[in-house]
Amino acid sequence: MKKILSGVGVALCTLTMATSMQAQAADSPIKGNIRVVIGSSSTGGDTYQASSIIADALSEKLGANFKVDAVGVTAAFRALERVSNGSTIMVFHDQAYLGNLYGQKGYDDPFEKYTVGQTFAINPGNAYLVAKNSPYKSVQDVIDAAGSGKTVRVAIQPGGVSEIGYTAMKNAVRLQYPGMEDNLAPLNTGSQSDKNQAMFDGLADVINGSVQANEQYTRLPADDQKAMSFLWLTAREGTVKQANPEGMGGTSRDDLMKFVAPMVSVPMDESKNFTFDKEFFFIYNKETDPKIIAAMDVALEEIFKEGKVQETMKKSFFIPDFLPSNESQQYLMNKRDQYAKIIESLKK
Template identity: 30%
Template sequence: MKRRVLCMLLVLAMAVTCLAGCNRKKSVRVVIGSSSTSGDSYLIADTVTRYLAEEMGWDAKVDPVGAAEMFEILRTDKGKGDTIAIFHDMTYLGVVFGTYGEEYALENMTVGPRVAQNPGCCFAAKADAPYNTLVEAAEYLKANPDAEIRVACENGSVSTLCYLAYYNWVLDNYGQEVADQLRVIAAGVTSEKRQMLWDGNVDIIFDDYYGIQQYVGVDDKQLAMKCVGLLDEIEGAENAPTYAEQGITFNGEPFALSKDFLVYYPKDIDADFAKAVDTAAAKVCENESFKSDMAKLNYRGAYLDSAAAKDFIYNKRTEMTQLIEACPDFDYLTQ
């Protein structure tokens, strides 16, 4: 009798264990190439992950590991779907700028769907600067040959890319003398750039349009800012002239840039897993609650399936590589 009861208890325990295992959600680690939990990289990845996890039945968490570790994870992961990445243009720019080796190139990973965009890249100056746009800044330098404008950028980043488009345009339209009156000051995170501006150590900084709104129109002259160049169109943005509106071009075309956020996998990712994420990401980007949450953060969903996203990001890489190769390197610009 005791043996029978013991057997029944063992069977029951095994059944409970099996049921628990069947109901356990798949654990997925979402890595990003940033170590910050306050910037667009984390906020977008976290928002996308929450909705994607609901669609996929995941137990998922964003891990801000930084670019170097993210690249290495994508290079070495076995591709079972336990780890994915969500990151912006620095995924390819780090290699194009030479910060990271070719082993981390797009060809050595699998491109997943595009899930979001941040159109808020901009350049800002103090409110009392003697120019209101980047074009006016070039005119100011032309009229004042002994003046210089110091621009805070992060080496090998989206900010450098946006600056190079402006520098190249100044060089083409105002010549080398005026272009040499522009000087890059190497800077790090956004808070550092802003402090450099307020301290008078730089004249223009790369920032986020919505991030500077708290300083636009304020009475404190020390903190007051204005946008002098927006990289892409933003609905409702006032007193924020875009590059295109100012006539800033590259290769004869108006220059525009938003940060594009894509899902990235290890090179040997399971095909069925990647296909399921494509389907789920499409649903997420159509979800009205997701759209609302993204809008509150001043970002937007921007779905492209994996095939279209791959073509898009490869073409964007080609265009941005042409821009980088047309301009001096960062060391020259900081002289």
């Protein structure tokens, strides 16, 4: 009961603080209820988690009520199209432009149709895994197998973050064994559960997954049908280095570093390894008042200066990554162009 009472107390205090902050923020163009639609319909995924962390911080900072709504990509873009006054904003990750690059239905060019805003976090957990008793112990094993004419099946969800690493591996096969890249065959599956199941059924040799969803599977004994091993984490070395030393679950950061470039090499061209950081950013309606976006820049800058949000993010295995809107747009466009080249080169 005490907890509930103290909870009510905290809520009242927050309300009082919020009221006073609202008074302070009377001039702020960001007021009242802000609906944060996200491009995922899952409340168990990283998009919801990252958005909730930043929405909480923004609510506290601005005295407004930011509420995350897991509506999924189509509904999120629709909601954003309808509302330009800043009361609906969107949070998504690189899928926003990758979906467009892969020609997925429902994905317009976000840089053209919307205003791409601030980046705020990276999930360094995007991973590729094999069964623990798999003959493939490294990405190079996979590349060599495909190069020698063996079909290697990779379970992915087509058209986005899940596919980009597969595209990179295929590109690596093409560079090392020209003409053999089609031996790396995609197995189009849906959710993480489908990808895991494809491995259990022996339908997939490699699956896309994440540190968060699959780490426990990598700690199972090898004789367990469910046991998996990490093959590759797509994030940059510098990104994973920023994670807490304890890493995730029972796997430390140092253990995870063994699966990151340059320890794992997936060549993008003769001189460079492919890496991919899954970054989360805001997206606004094209007509949204620039003052609102500028106010968000200021609010986020202050939030990141205070440093509390970084701690919360790191606790949940996110890497803080704030860039104000003017920098993030250029940065994300460059990132998009880089991946567009690889995707284009594999098109026939």
